[in-house]
Structure formats: C-alpha cells, structure tokens
Amino acid sequence: MNWLRKVPGSKRSATGLEWAIWRKLPLIFALGTALPLVGLAALHWQVDASTPAGERWLQMADYMVFGLVLFHWTAVVTVGIGCVIVMVMKGPAYAADSYKVSHSDRPRTADAPRE
Known part of the structure; x- marks a missing residue:
C-alpha cells in the first residue's frame, strides 16, 4: 500500500542556505x-581552589559553562530541525488519500443550516 505518492508534475525547489548550514x-x-x-580547563588551571572563595568561584564557573554548553546544544538541534523541515518542504510534492469535502464546490454561508 502506497500511503504517499508524488504529485505528477511537481518539482523540487532549488536548494538554499539550509544545506550550507546543515553541512x-x-x-x-x-x-x-x-x-x-x-576555557574552563584553563580557568581551573589558573585559579587557586584552596580557599573557599576560589572554590566557590570555580564551582560557579562550572555551572555557567555547563549551562552555556547545554544551551548551545539545544540551539544546534533546533537549527538542525529547522534545516530538515526546509529540506522536506522544498522536496517534491506528495499527496495522501483525499477525501470528499461536502461543501467544497458550494461554500456554506454563515446563516445557512448545517447539513
């Protein structure tokens, strides 16, 4: 069973910035x-962690770098999903099984009764 079939005569759109970003x-x-x-490794190498203030400062830097890296990963995944969506949308057109719409040839007005 073929769920999606290409629409006859549909063409792919030209590739754009999405492929450059994807690569x-x-x-x-x-x-x-x-x-x-x-940068965090260099910071750990230079800062004296023998004092409570230095240890607290390094721990705060650890948390900030962890948050920055996690934010960066999230941004990269989001941009990647956007690239995939654009690639799919620029591909050939597909059609699923169609179904009859009762009012497709005569649109219903606001005051007309429902069928």
Missing part, C-alpha cells in the same frame, strides 16, 4: 562544545 552543524556543534570546556 556546518557538526563543526559548529564541536567548536561550541570544545571552546567553553577548554
């Missing part, structure tokens, strides 16, 4: 993850 997403994901973590 760069792995690099953006890796850099956006690695750079904050490298």
Whole structure:
C-alpha cells in the first residue's frame, strides 16, 4: 500500500542556505562544545581552589559553562530541525488519500443550516 505518492508534475525547489548550514552543524556543534570546556580547563588551571572563595568561584564557573554548553546544544538541534523541515518542504510534492469535502464546490454561508 502506497500511503504517499508524488504529485505528477511537481518539482523540487532549488536548494538554499539550509544545506550550507546543515553541512556546518557538526563543526559548529564541536567548536561550541570544545571552546567553553577548554576555557574552563584553563580557568581551573589558573585559579587557586584552596580557599573557599576560589572554590566557590570555580564551582560557579562550572555551572555557567555547563549551562552555556547545554544551551548551545539545544540551539544546534533546533537549527538542525529547522534545516530538515526546509529540506522536506522544498522536496517534491506528495499527496495522501483525499477525501470528499461536502461543501467544497458550494461554500456554506454563515446563516445557512448545517447539513
């Protein structure tokens, strides 16, 4: 059983910015993850954690970097989903099984009774 069939004569739209972004997403994901973590590692290397203030400051930096990385991952996934949606929408047209609409050839007016 063929659920979706291509509409005869439908054509794909020209590719655009979505493919350029889609190809760069792995690099953006890796850099956006690695750079904050490298900065955090350098911070841990330089800051003296033997005092309570230094330890508290490093823990706050850990939380902030974790939030930044998590936000970045969410943004990359969201942009990726947007790219996939645009790619699908630019593809050929598909039609599912149609069904008859009772008022398609004579639209109902506001004061007309329902059938």
